Amino acid sequence: LVMWGRDFYVVNYKHPALVSWIMDAAFGAFGVHLWVLYLVGQVFIVATYAFVYLLGRELLDRPRAIMAPMLLAGLFYFGDFSTKFNHNLVQLPFWAGFAFFLWRASETGPGRSGARWWLLAAAMAALGLYGKFSTAMPIALGCAWIVADPRTRGQLRSWQPYAALALFLAMMAPLVYELWRTHFLTFTWITVESEEKGVSWLSYGQNQGEYLLRVVGVAVLAGAIGFRRAAPDAAPPPADRRKLRYLILMGAGPLLLTFVMAPFVELRTAWAMPMFSLMGLVLLGLWPRAVLRRVTLRAALAPLAVMVLMVADGAHDYVAEDQGAALPSQYTYPQAKIGRMFTKIWHHAVDRPLRIVGGDHFTAAMVGVYAEDR
Numbered sequence: 412l413v414m415w416g417r418d419f420y421v422v423n424y425k426h427p428a429l430v431s432w433i434m435d436a437a438f439g440a441f442g443v444h445l446w447v448l449y450l451v452g453q454v455f456i457v458a459t460y461a462f463v464y465l466l467g468r469e470l471l472d473r474p475r476a477i478m479a480p481m482l483l484a485g486l487f488y489f490g491d492f493s494t495k496f497n498h499n500l501v502q503l504p505f506w507a508g509f510a511f512f513l514w515r516a517s518e519t520g521p522g523r524s525g526a527r528w529w530l531l532a533a534a535m536a537a538l539g540l541y542g543k544f545s546t547a548m549p550i551a552l553g554c555a556w557i558v559a560d561p562r563t564r565g566q567l568r569s570w571q572p573y574a575a576l577a578l579f580l581a582m583m584a585p586l587v588y589e590l591w592r593t594h595f596l597t598f599t600w601i602t603v604e605s606e607e608k609g610v611s612w613l614s615y616g617q618n619q620g621e622y623l624l625r626v627v628g629v630a631v632l633a634g635a636i637g638f639r640r641a642a643p644d645a646a647p648p649p650a651d652r653r654k655l656r657y658l659i660l661m662g663a664g665p666l667l668l669t670f671v672m673a674p675f676v677e678l679r680t681a682w683a684m685p686m687f688s689l690m691g692l693v694l695l696g697l698w699p700r701a702v703l704r705r706v707t708l709r710a711a712l713a714p715l716a717v718m719v720l721m722v723a724d725g726a727h728d729y730v731a732e733d734q735g736a737a738l739p740s741q742y743t744y745p746q747a748k749i750g751r752m753f754t755k756i757w758h759h760a761v762d763r764p765l766r767i768v769g770g771d772h773f774t775a776a777m778v779g780v781y782a783e784d785r
Contacts, residue, residue, distance in 0.1 A: 750781020
């Protein structure tokens with residue numbers, strides 16, 4: 412992904428280019444260091460948490476808004492998977508941000524103040540598609556909300572939604588042109604990837620169901636939900652029905668769509684990663700025995716403990732994998748050292764800068780990224 416970013420493109424045979432643009436810019440700003448890759452990934456995770464909090468404050472209340480991102484601590488999607496800054500991860504803040512800005516747009520009446528929310532929602536939608544085409548799911552659900560919700564539909568009589576649509580189309584024009592120019596090759600790749608690496612509907616449902624149970628487990632440990640009815644003065648106020656409908660549509664809708672698709676199309680488990688960002692809000696909004704009136708020390712420490720245990724388990728797996736393998740895993744390669752070594756060999760043999768590296772997918776990129784020459 413980093414190497415591709417050095418040759419500016421909009422879409423390749425596989426995905427749009429936002430990840431490569433971001434990584435090339437980050438390495439240009441901070442230098443070529445492996446920690447930059449991990450830092451950028453965590454910035455996107457934290458941005459997602461921020462949008463989840465903002466949306467939770469709008470739809471539920473402040474304590475549940477604070478708790479909702481914490482409930483994601485038990486998910487590999489926000490733990491081990493977040494060390495891979497790829498097209499699944501880059502979508503996260505755009506999905507959550509689109510849901511937040513669209514809600515704000517639907518709540519704000521006609522006027523200039525409302526226009527900014529529509530424009531921000533449009534920008535989030537377009538940037539999400541530059542990250543990965545599966546962002547089309549929340550966009551489609553958002554369009555369904557605009558048409559189905561009477562209050563939001565009423566805003567179609569004003570100019571703001573159409574200004575947002577114009578911005579979205581303008582931002583999408585380069586991507587659509589490049590897709591046409593490359594004969595929509597990326598959609599062919601998606602089909603091939605699904606056939607080669609997709610799992611059965613039973614495996615997909617089992618994996619995602621397990622992750623949903625983890626969110627519930629963290630919530631129980633944190634004391635955010637319970638199985639006994641709380642006293643009226645201890646239970647949080649219920650959200651109104653309109654807010655709950657929006658939360659279910661945007662928070663659970665994408666995952667439900669994939670469950671419907673899974674019997675007919677083989678899906679990769681990791682493709683569901685951005686679909687879990689609002690699951691904490693959905694749980695806290697719908698659980699019939701919600702007991703979170705305020706964020707206690709227990710509520711803060713339980714997710715932290717789960718996250719530490721998950722990271723330790725992941726580290727143990729990497730070590731165990733290396734000990735039993737003939738070669739170490741790619742995660743533990745001394746990448747910078749290898750890159751510098753090959754550059755030195757090149758300069759010793761050829762009195763010219765290193766410009767092109769060819770080889771297998773991982774090794775050639777590793778040498779190219781860490782080479783002293785551009």
